[in-house]
Amino acid sequence: MSDTLKLPDFALEAIDLRKTYAGSAKAPPKEALRGIDLKIPRGSIFGLLGPNGAGKSTFINVFAGLVKKTSGTVRTWGIDIDKDSRAARAAIGIVPQEINMDVFFTPYETLELIAGFYGVPKAERRTEELLEAVGLMDKRDAYVRQLSGGMKRRLLVAKAMVHAPPVLVLDEPTAGVDIELRRQLWEYVRELHARGTTIVLTTHYLEEAQELCDQIAIIDQGQVVACEPKEQLLKRMDKKTLVIEPVEALNAVPGELSEYEAEIREDGALAITYRYGQQSVADMIEKFRASGGRIDDLRTEEPDLEDVFLALTYNRQD
Known part of the structure; x- marks a missing residue:
């Protein structure tokens, strides 16, 4: 295989990643990430766990380009975000915790718009395929404001996949979603993984992580306290x-x-x-x-x- 076609060993890499939020008159500076060293293997379903305030969202938002790191090296799909931030962001799709979309567009219009932002040619767009995959084809022409909370979350997954990124990050994707919709979502995620997409999952539903993930990292107080294959991690408890x-x-x-x-x-x-x-x-x-x-x-x-x-x-x- 030529170098141009060689795939990276790691989907996401962070080396001594640090982030300190500036303080104010009422609060001192907040060190959210304290030298994170983490390499997420290509092709894995990787669980990123930690209590509230542990630094998970900050970690993800650095890769998304929403938070500027204080120091350290960050690579997405082998691309250094400092050297080519545009290509690095194009290699990742992120499903956020918050539902953020224009309620006056339809699901079809929403996906077409996002595909346009990413520069996906019309002939290569998969709008109907994505709507079918997340179970929203029958709602393609309904306004987003008419969708239930679970439907909106599934639309977020479709939004994250319009540019066919090799890495998909799911940040608490099933919060507030009923059991049936959660099952449908995980079926689609498994399909994406089978096609070669690397999945990174943060969740407070630990049984989900235990069922889905093959490797798990636990972050606490801005540091990685464990990063091991799931079976090895479970054996820590004797x-x-x-x-x-x-x-x-x-x-x-x-x-x-x-x-x-x-x-x-x-x-x-x-x-x-x-x-x-x-x-x-x-x-x-x-x-x-x-x-x-x-x-x-x-x-x-x-x-x-x-x-x-x-x-x-x-x-x-x-």
Whole structure:
């Protein structure tokens, strides 16, 4: 393959990226990004997670050209934004949190207008294809003000894709969207990914990130505190939970299990949290039976992304 056709290894790159917002008479300067080093692989579905105020939106807006970085190197699709900002912005499509579009245009007119802004020739525009893909073909000639909130969010996705960018950033795309529309949106996102689009997702719905993403970074207080393949990140939590459903309801944790981290759940099940490889499930079951308990059913529960997220971000100090 020639150099001109060679694809970059990384869809987005940030090297020692810093952003400090200027202070005022009432507030000191705010350091939003504190030396972010992050490389998002081409072809991935990448989750960018963090609590409110962690710096996720600032990070995304630097790539979108909406926020000017204080220092550091930023590349989109291998293009340095300082050297060719126009080409860098053309390589990315961003679906923002806020619904921002002219309510007096129709969906069809909206996409045609945005395609014109990007210089997409009329013969290469995919307006009807995009409307069909996001389930808005039957609303193509309705005014945007007549669309529901979920429809407007799907139109935002179509807007971000009019110029066929190789990178699509979804910033909280399903906030306020009902379950059915969320499912349709993710089906379309998976289709885009299958065609080669790199997807970057920020969401507060951690179960979405766990289901969709193959790699996840967690940002907290302007710094990357984790960036790993999803399976590796989940293995950070070395705790599991043994759940025993007793034949007879329990009023308290049996004394024989007092050495363990155990509790009675609302449904009457006994939940024992233990460290994998350090404590024996067989011993727990034996001690439960020694207490006189009889087992109706039992299962083990693995930690999920929410457990990892809380462990990495909860009560971190500046």
